[in-house]
Amino acid sequence: MQELITRAKELLSLGMVSRVLGWRAGDLSYNPEPAFFEKEEELGKLVYDGFCGANLSKYMIEASALPGKTLVFLKPCDTYSFNQLIKEHRVDREKAYVIGVGCRGKLDIEKIKAQGIKGITSVSDTGLNGEDEIKIQTIYGEKTCTYNSALLSRCHVCKGKEHKIYDELMGESRETKDAERFDEVKTIEAMSSEERFAFFQKELSKCIRCNACRNVCPACSCRKCVFDSTKFDSAQKANVDSFEEKMFHIIRAFHVAGRCTDCGECSRVCPQGIPLHLFNRKFIKDIDEFYGEFQAGEDIETKGPLTSYTFEDVEPGIVKERG
Amino acid sequence: MYKIRKDDLSALFRKIAGEKELYLPQKIGGQTNYAVWDEDAEIDLNTLKTVKSAKDAFFPQFETLYTCKKEGKKLQVEAESLKEKDFVVFGMKACDIQGVKVLDNVFLSEPVDSYYAARRAHGILVAMACHEPEESCFCKVFGLDAADPSADVAVWMIGEELYWKPLTEKGEALTASVQELLEETEDAEKKVEEEQVQIRKIIDVLPYSNLSLEGWNGDATKDRFDSPVWETLYKPCLACGTCTFVCPTCQCYDIKDYTTANGIQRYRCWDSCMYSDFTMMAHGNNRNSQMQRFRQRFMHKLVYYPANNNGMYSCTGCGRCVEKCPSSLNIVKVIKAFEEGGNKA
Amino acid sequence: MQIKEKGEWKPKIVAFCCNWCSYAGADLAGSSRLSYPADVKIIRVPCSCRVNPMFILRAFERGADGVILCGCHPGDCHYSTGNFYARRRMTLLFSMLNYLGIENGRTRVEWVSAAEGAKFSQTMNEFVEKIYSLGENVRLGDLRCKN
Numbered sequence: 001m002q003e004l005i006t007r008a009k010e011l012l013s014l015g016m017v018s019r020v021l022g023w024r025a026g027d028l029s030y031n032p033e034p035a036f037f038e039k040e041e042e043l044g045k046l047v048y049d050g051f052c053g054a055n056l057s058k059y060m061i062e063a064s065a066l067p068g069k070t071l072v073f074l075k076p077c078d079t080y081s082f083n084q085l086i087k088e089h090r091v092d093r094e095k096a097y098v099i100g101v102g103c104r105g106k107l108d109i110e111k112i113k114a115q116g117i118k119g120i121t122s123v124s125d126t127g128l129n130g131e132d133e134i135k136i137q138t139i140y141g142e143k144t145c146t147y148n149s150a151l152l153s154r155c156h157v158c159k160g161k162e163h164k165i166y167d168e169l170m171g172e173s174r175e176t177k178d179a180e181r182f183d184e185v186k187t188i189e190a191m192s193s194e195e196r197f198a199f200f201q202k203e204l205s206k207c208i209r210c211n212a213c214r215n216v217c218p219a220c221s222c223r224k225c226v227f228d229s230t231k232f233d234s235a236q237k238a239n240v241d242s243f244e245e246k247m248f249h250i251i252r253a254f255h256v257a258g259r260c261t262d263c264g265e266c267s268r269v270c271p272q273g274i275p276l277h278l279f280n281r282k283f284i285k286d287i288d289e290f291y292g293e294f295q296a297g298e299d300i301e302t303k304g305p306l307t308s309y310t311f312e313d314v315e316p317g318i319v320k321e322r323g
Numbered sequence: 324m325y326k327i328r329k330d331d332l333s334a335l336f337r338k339i340a341g342e343k344e345l346y347l348p349q350k351i352g353g354q355t356n357y358a359v360w361d362e363d364a365e366i367d368l369n370t371l372k373t374v375k376s377a378k379d380a381f382f383p384q385f386e387t388l389y390t391c392k393k394e395g396k397k398l399q400v401e402a403e404s405l406k407e408k409d410f411v412v413f414g415m416k417a418c419d420i421q422g423v424k425v426l427d428n429v430f431l432s433e434p435v436d437s438y439y440a441a442r443r444a445h446g447i448l449v450a451m452a453c454h455e456p457e458e459s460c461f462c463k464v465f466g467l468d469a470a471d472p473s474a475d476v477a478v479w480m481i482g483e484e485l486y487w488k489p490l491t492e493k494g495e496a497l498t499a500s501v502q503e504l505l506e507e508t509e510d511a512e513k514k515v516e517e518e519q520v521q522i523r524k525i526i527d528v529l530p531y532s533n534l535s536l537e538g539w540n541g542d543a544t545k546d547r548f549d550s551p552v553w554e555t556l557y558k559p560c561l562a563c564g565t566c567t568f569v570c571p572t573c574q575c576y577d578i579k580d581y582t583t584a585n586g587i588q589r590y591r592c593w594d595s596c597m598y599s600d601f602t603m604m605a606h607g608n609n610r611n612s613q614m615q616r617f618r619q620r621f622m623h624k625l626v627y628y629p630a631n632n633n634g635m636y637s638c639t640g641c642g643r644c645v646e647k648c649p650s651s652l653n654i655v656k657v658i659k660a661f662e663e664g665g666n667k668a
Numbered sequence: 669m670q671i672k673e674k675g676e677w678k679p680k681i682v683a684f685c686c687n688w689c690s691y692a693g694a695d696l697a698g699s700s701r702l703s704y705p706a707d708v709k710i711i712r713v714p715c716s717c718r719v720n721p722m723f724i725l726r727a728f729e730r731g732a733d734g735v736i737l738c739g740c741h742p743g744d745c746h747y748s749t750g751n752f753y754a755r756r757r758m759t760l761l762f763s764m765l766n767y768l769g770i771e772n773g774r775t776r777v778e779w780v781s782a783a784e785g786a787k788f789s790q791t792m793n794e795f796v797e798k799i800y801s802l803g804e805n806v807r808l809g810d811l812r813c814k815n
Contacts, residue, residue, distance in 0.1 A: 033651040033652055034559045035558065119529075120458050121458060139525055202352050206354055208565075209564070209568075210567075212649045215562055228598070236598075238590075238593065239384075272374055273353050274352075
């Protein structure tokens, strides 16, 4: 972490960048927030630990409009989102100085709390060089949990520790992948139609339409979302009928289909714990099967699967044939 | 005071639900929220905070106000009927109860909101003391006592028993209706006092319990509104509505029409000051940047509301926004930011 | 006709037809006196790729029991490539609806040229049959539109 701060200060003082986009230490031991730093002395508060799950690439849209370069710290999976934003001309590569930071998987505070750990007052080092066992001081005594047991679910199906775009790299990554990316989708596909309907009905009924999934999503970068239109008679802020939550989540997932890098931010931020990645991952799986493997954000040139075609593409009837 | 064994609680809930609608915290799809009791409900009284507050029971996220139907050339307007039956909300914490008081000031002052008033008149609140407060709690800052919540009935979960104390006439009536399941007890006062001492001890050492509200009051409008602190503070905000929707006191709503098969349904739903169409008018929007909308939320809670309600804050320190904000931004960070830089600025 | 005997419930079916082929195909079916059920409501679109997933969901929201999209045969699009894009979009959308537990047969895509009046009529007859066999759409509609 100290290296990050030192390097950021250096680049600021050399005038190579005008500001730094990173994470600022929170007031609790697990709630750092995304932040812009413009002065060297502010950088003392920069932090990079296990709780820095937030993907900063979307903030680069805003930073691209500012004068000067912005130094941004991107984790391996964040670089896919950043690439995708470059491809869509939403961020300016020339305005960014990307430091690819290592990653050992990021933590989900909910998973720590689910282990009965509450009243947290401090957490041992969860940085890149931290121990595998996390020591947590709470009002109710000292508790421990393993780093692995508290990983965000997306980290268990990590796409890899390679940065797809960077100007320089810092910090060693650690492998966290221990599950197959499409296993959850396959489990649902194996259910009967009735079971699938009941499953999604139950999950989506929790939706409070806070729009956190949309607003955090690097692929959801429309200046004005169709759901925010005042001429649209479905509410964008309430599910008056259960149809509305389905409509919102299907349309949102469809709109990012072929552009979603599977960064998992939607599921991370959902206050109701809805596994929203299951929508996006279904599209990714289908795209892979129908049109050949494709990873959004892998590079900045390849055409997306929904903006290209071949004469021999499968017919929509295949869905019925597959059952 | 009365007591009942925890094992007998399901009988108690069944009994209450037999006569009245009963809202209580349930685990649904892995998340604990208030919902109406039924036989299959997975009741969860151990989770300290439900994701959403109990606000829905009195001021639901959406409710129909009236329906217009076209029949031939006639237009029929049908107002939604008001709540007519008593219902019970079980397990509200001190912060949730305070949330209802905040809403009362808004909806029960003239002009009275009849939908809300009907629900308040028929609602029976059973408050539960917080057995193990957590680090995101700061109700003490607003003068609340999580160990001694005041509602129609107060309950304490101690060991294998639940202690039950009616506090109002409504509470007495509810108690009478379930009397056969409750056991009158002598040692209760002592046990509850011990539990209260224990709870208060924990609250005293919570990280946010010493938060200072200095400078936040009804007279601070100019000072706070013009502060440059907002300009940097709002930056991580994603403009989602999580904080407003989990909040027990956020009371802004929007009224919308939905075109049905042959008419219009007019409904109201919660609004969020974080949204771009908040208070949208014919001429457009008077808060056209996220900074302004962000500022509105905290100014409303800590300055405007106290100015109009004898100094009462419109935050109860429940800490839900602390736990749920996707960007880890929250009212505590706002208050602290002003402590550090804002008061001087 | 056979269909009328099937009881009171009548399905609502929305057919999005591209202006250049399928809509003309429907015209030809009409002028050739080939019948297709009146439950099918045709909405003319400039190209099959004009149909955005929101249209399909919107139709279901407002009470459709089945939605069918008809366009020019692949390779024959008036705008050269529109239907290729539509094909990918609809494949993915239908797969998603199936994944969410919406019955498979409620959505369909068929390529119908301006010369295929008979195919148009046959497709619509088949599709309506299918919707009758599936019954009323209860999984993907807005209850407010039912009354």
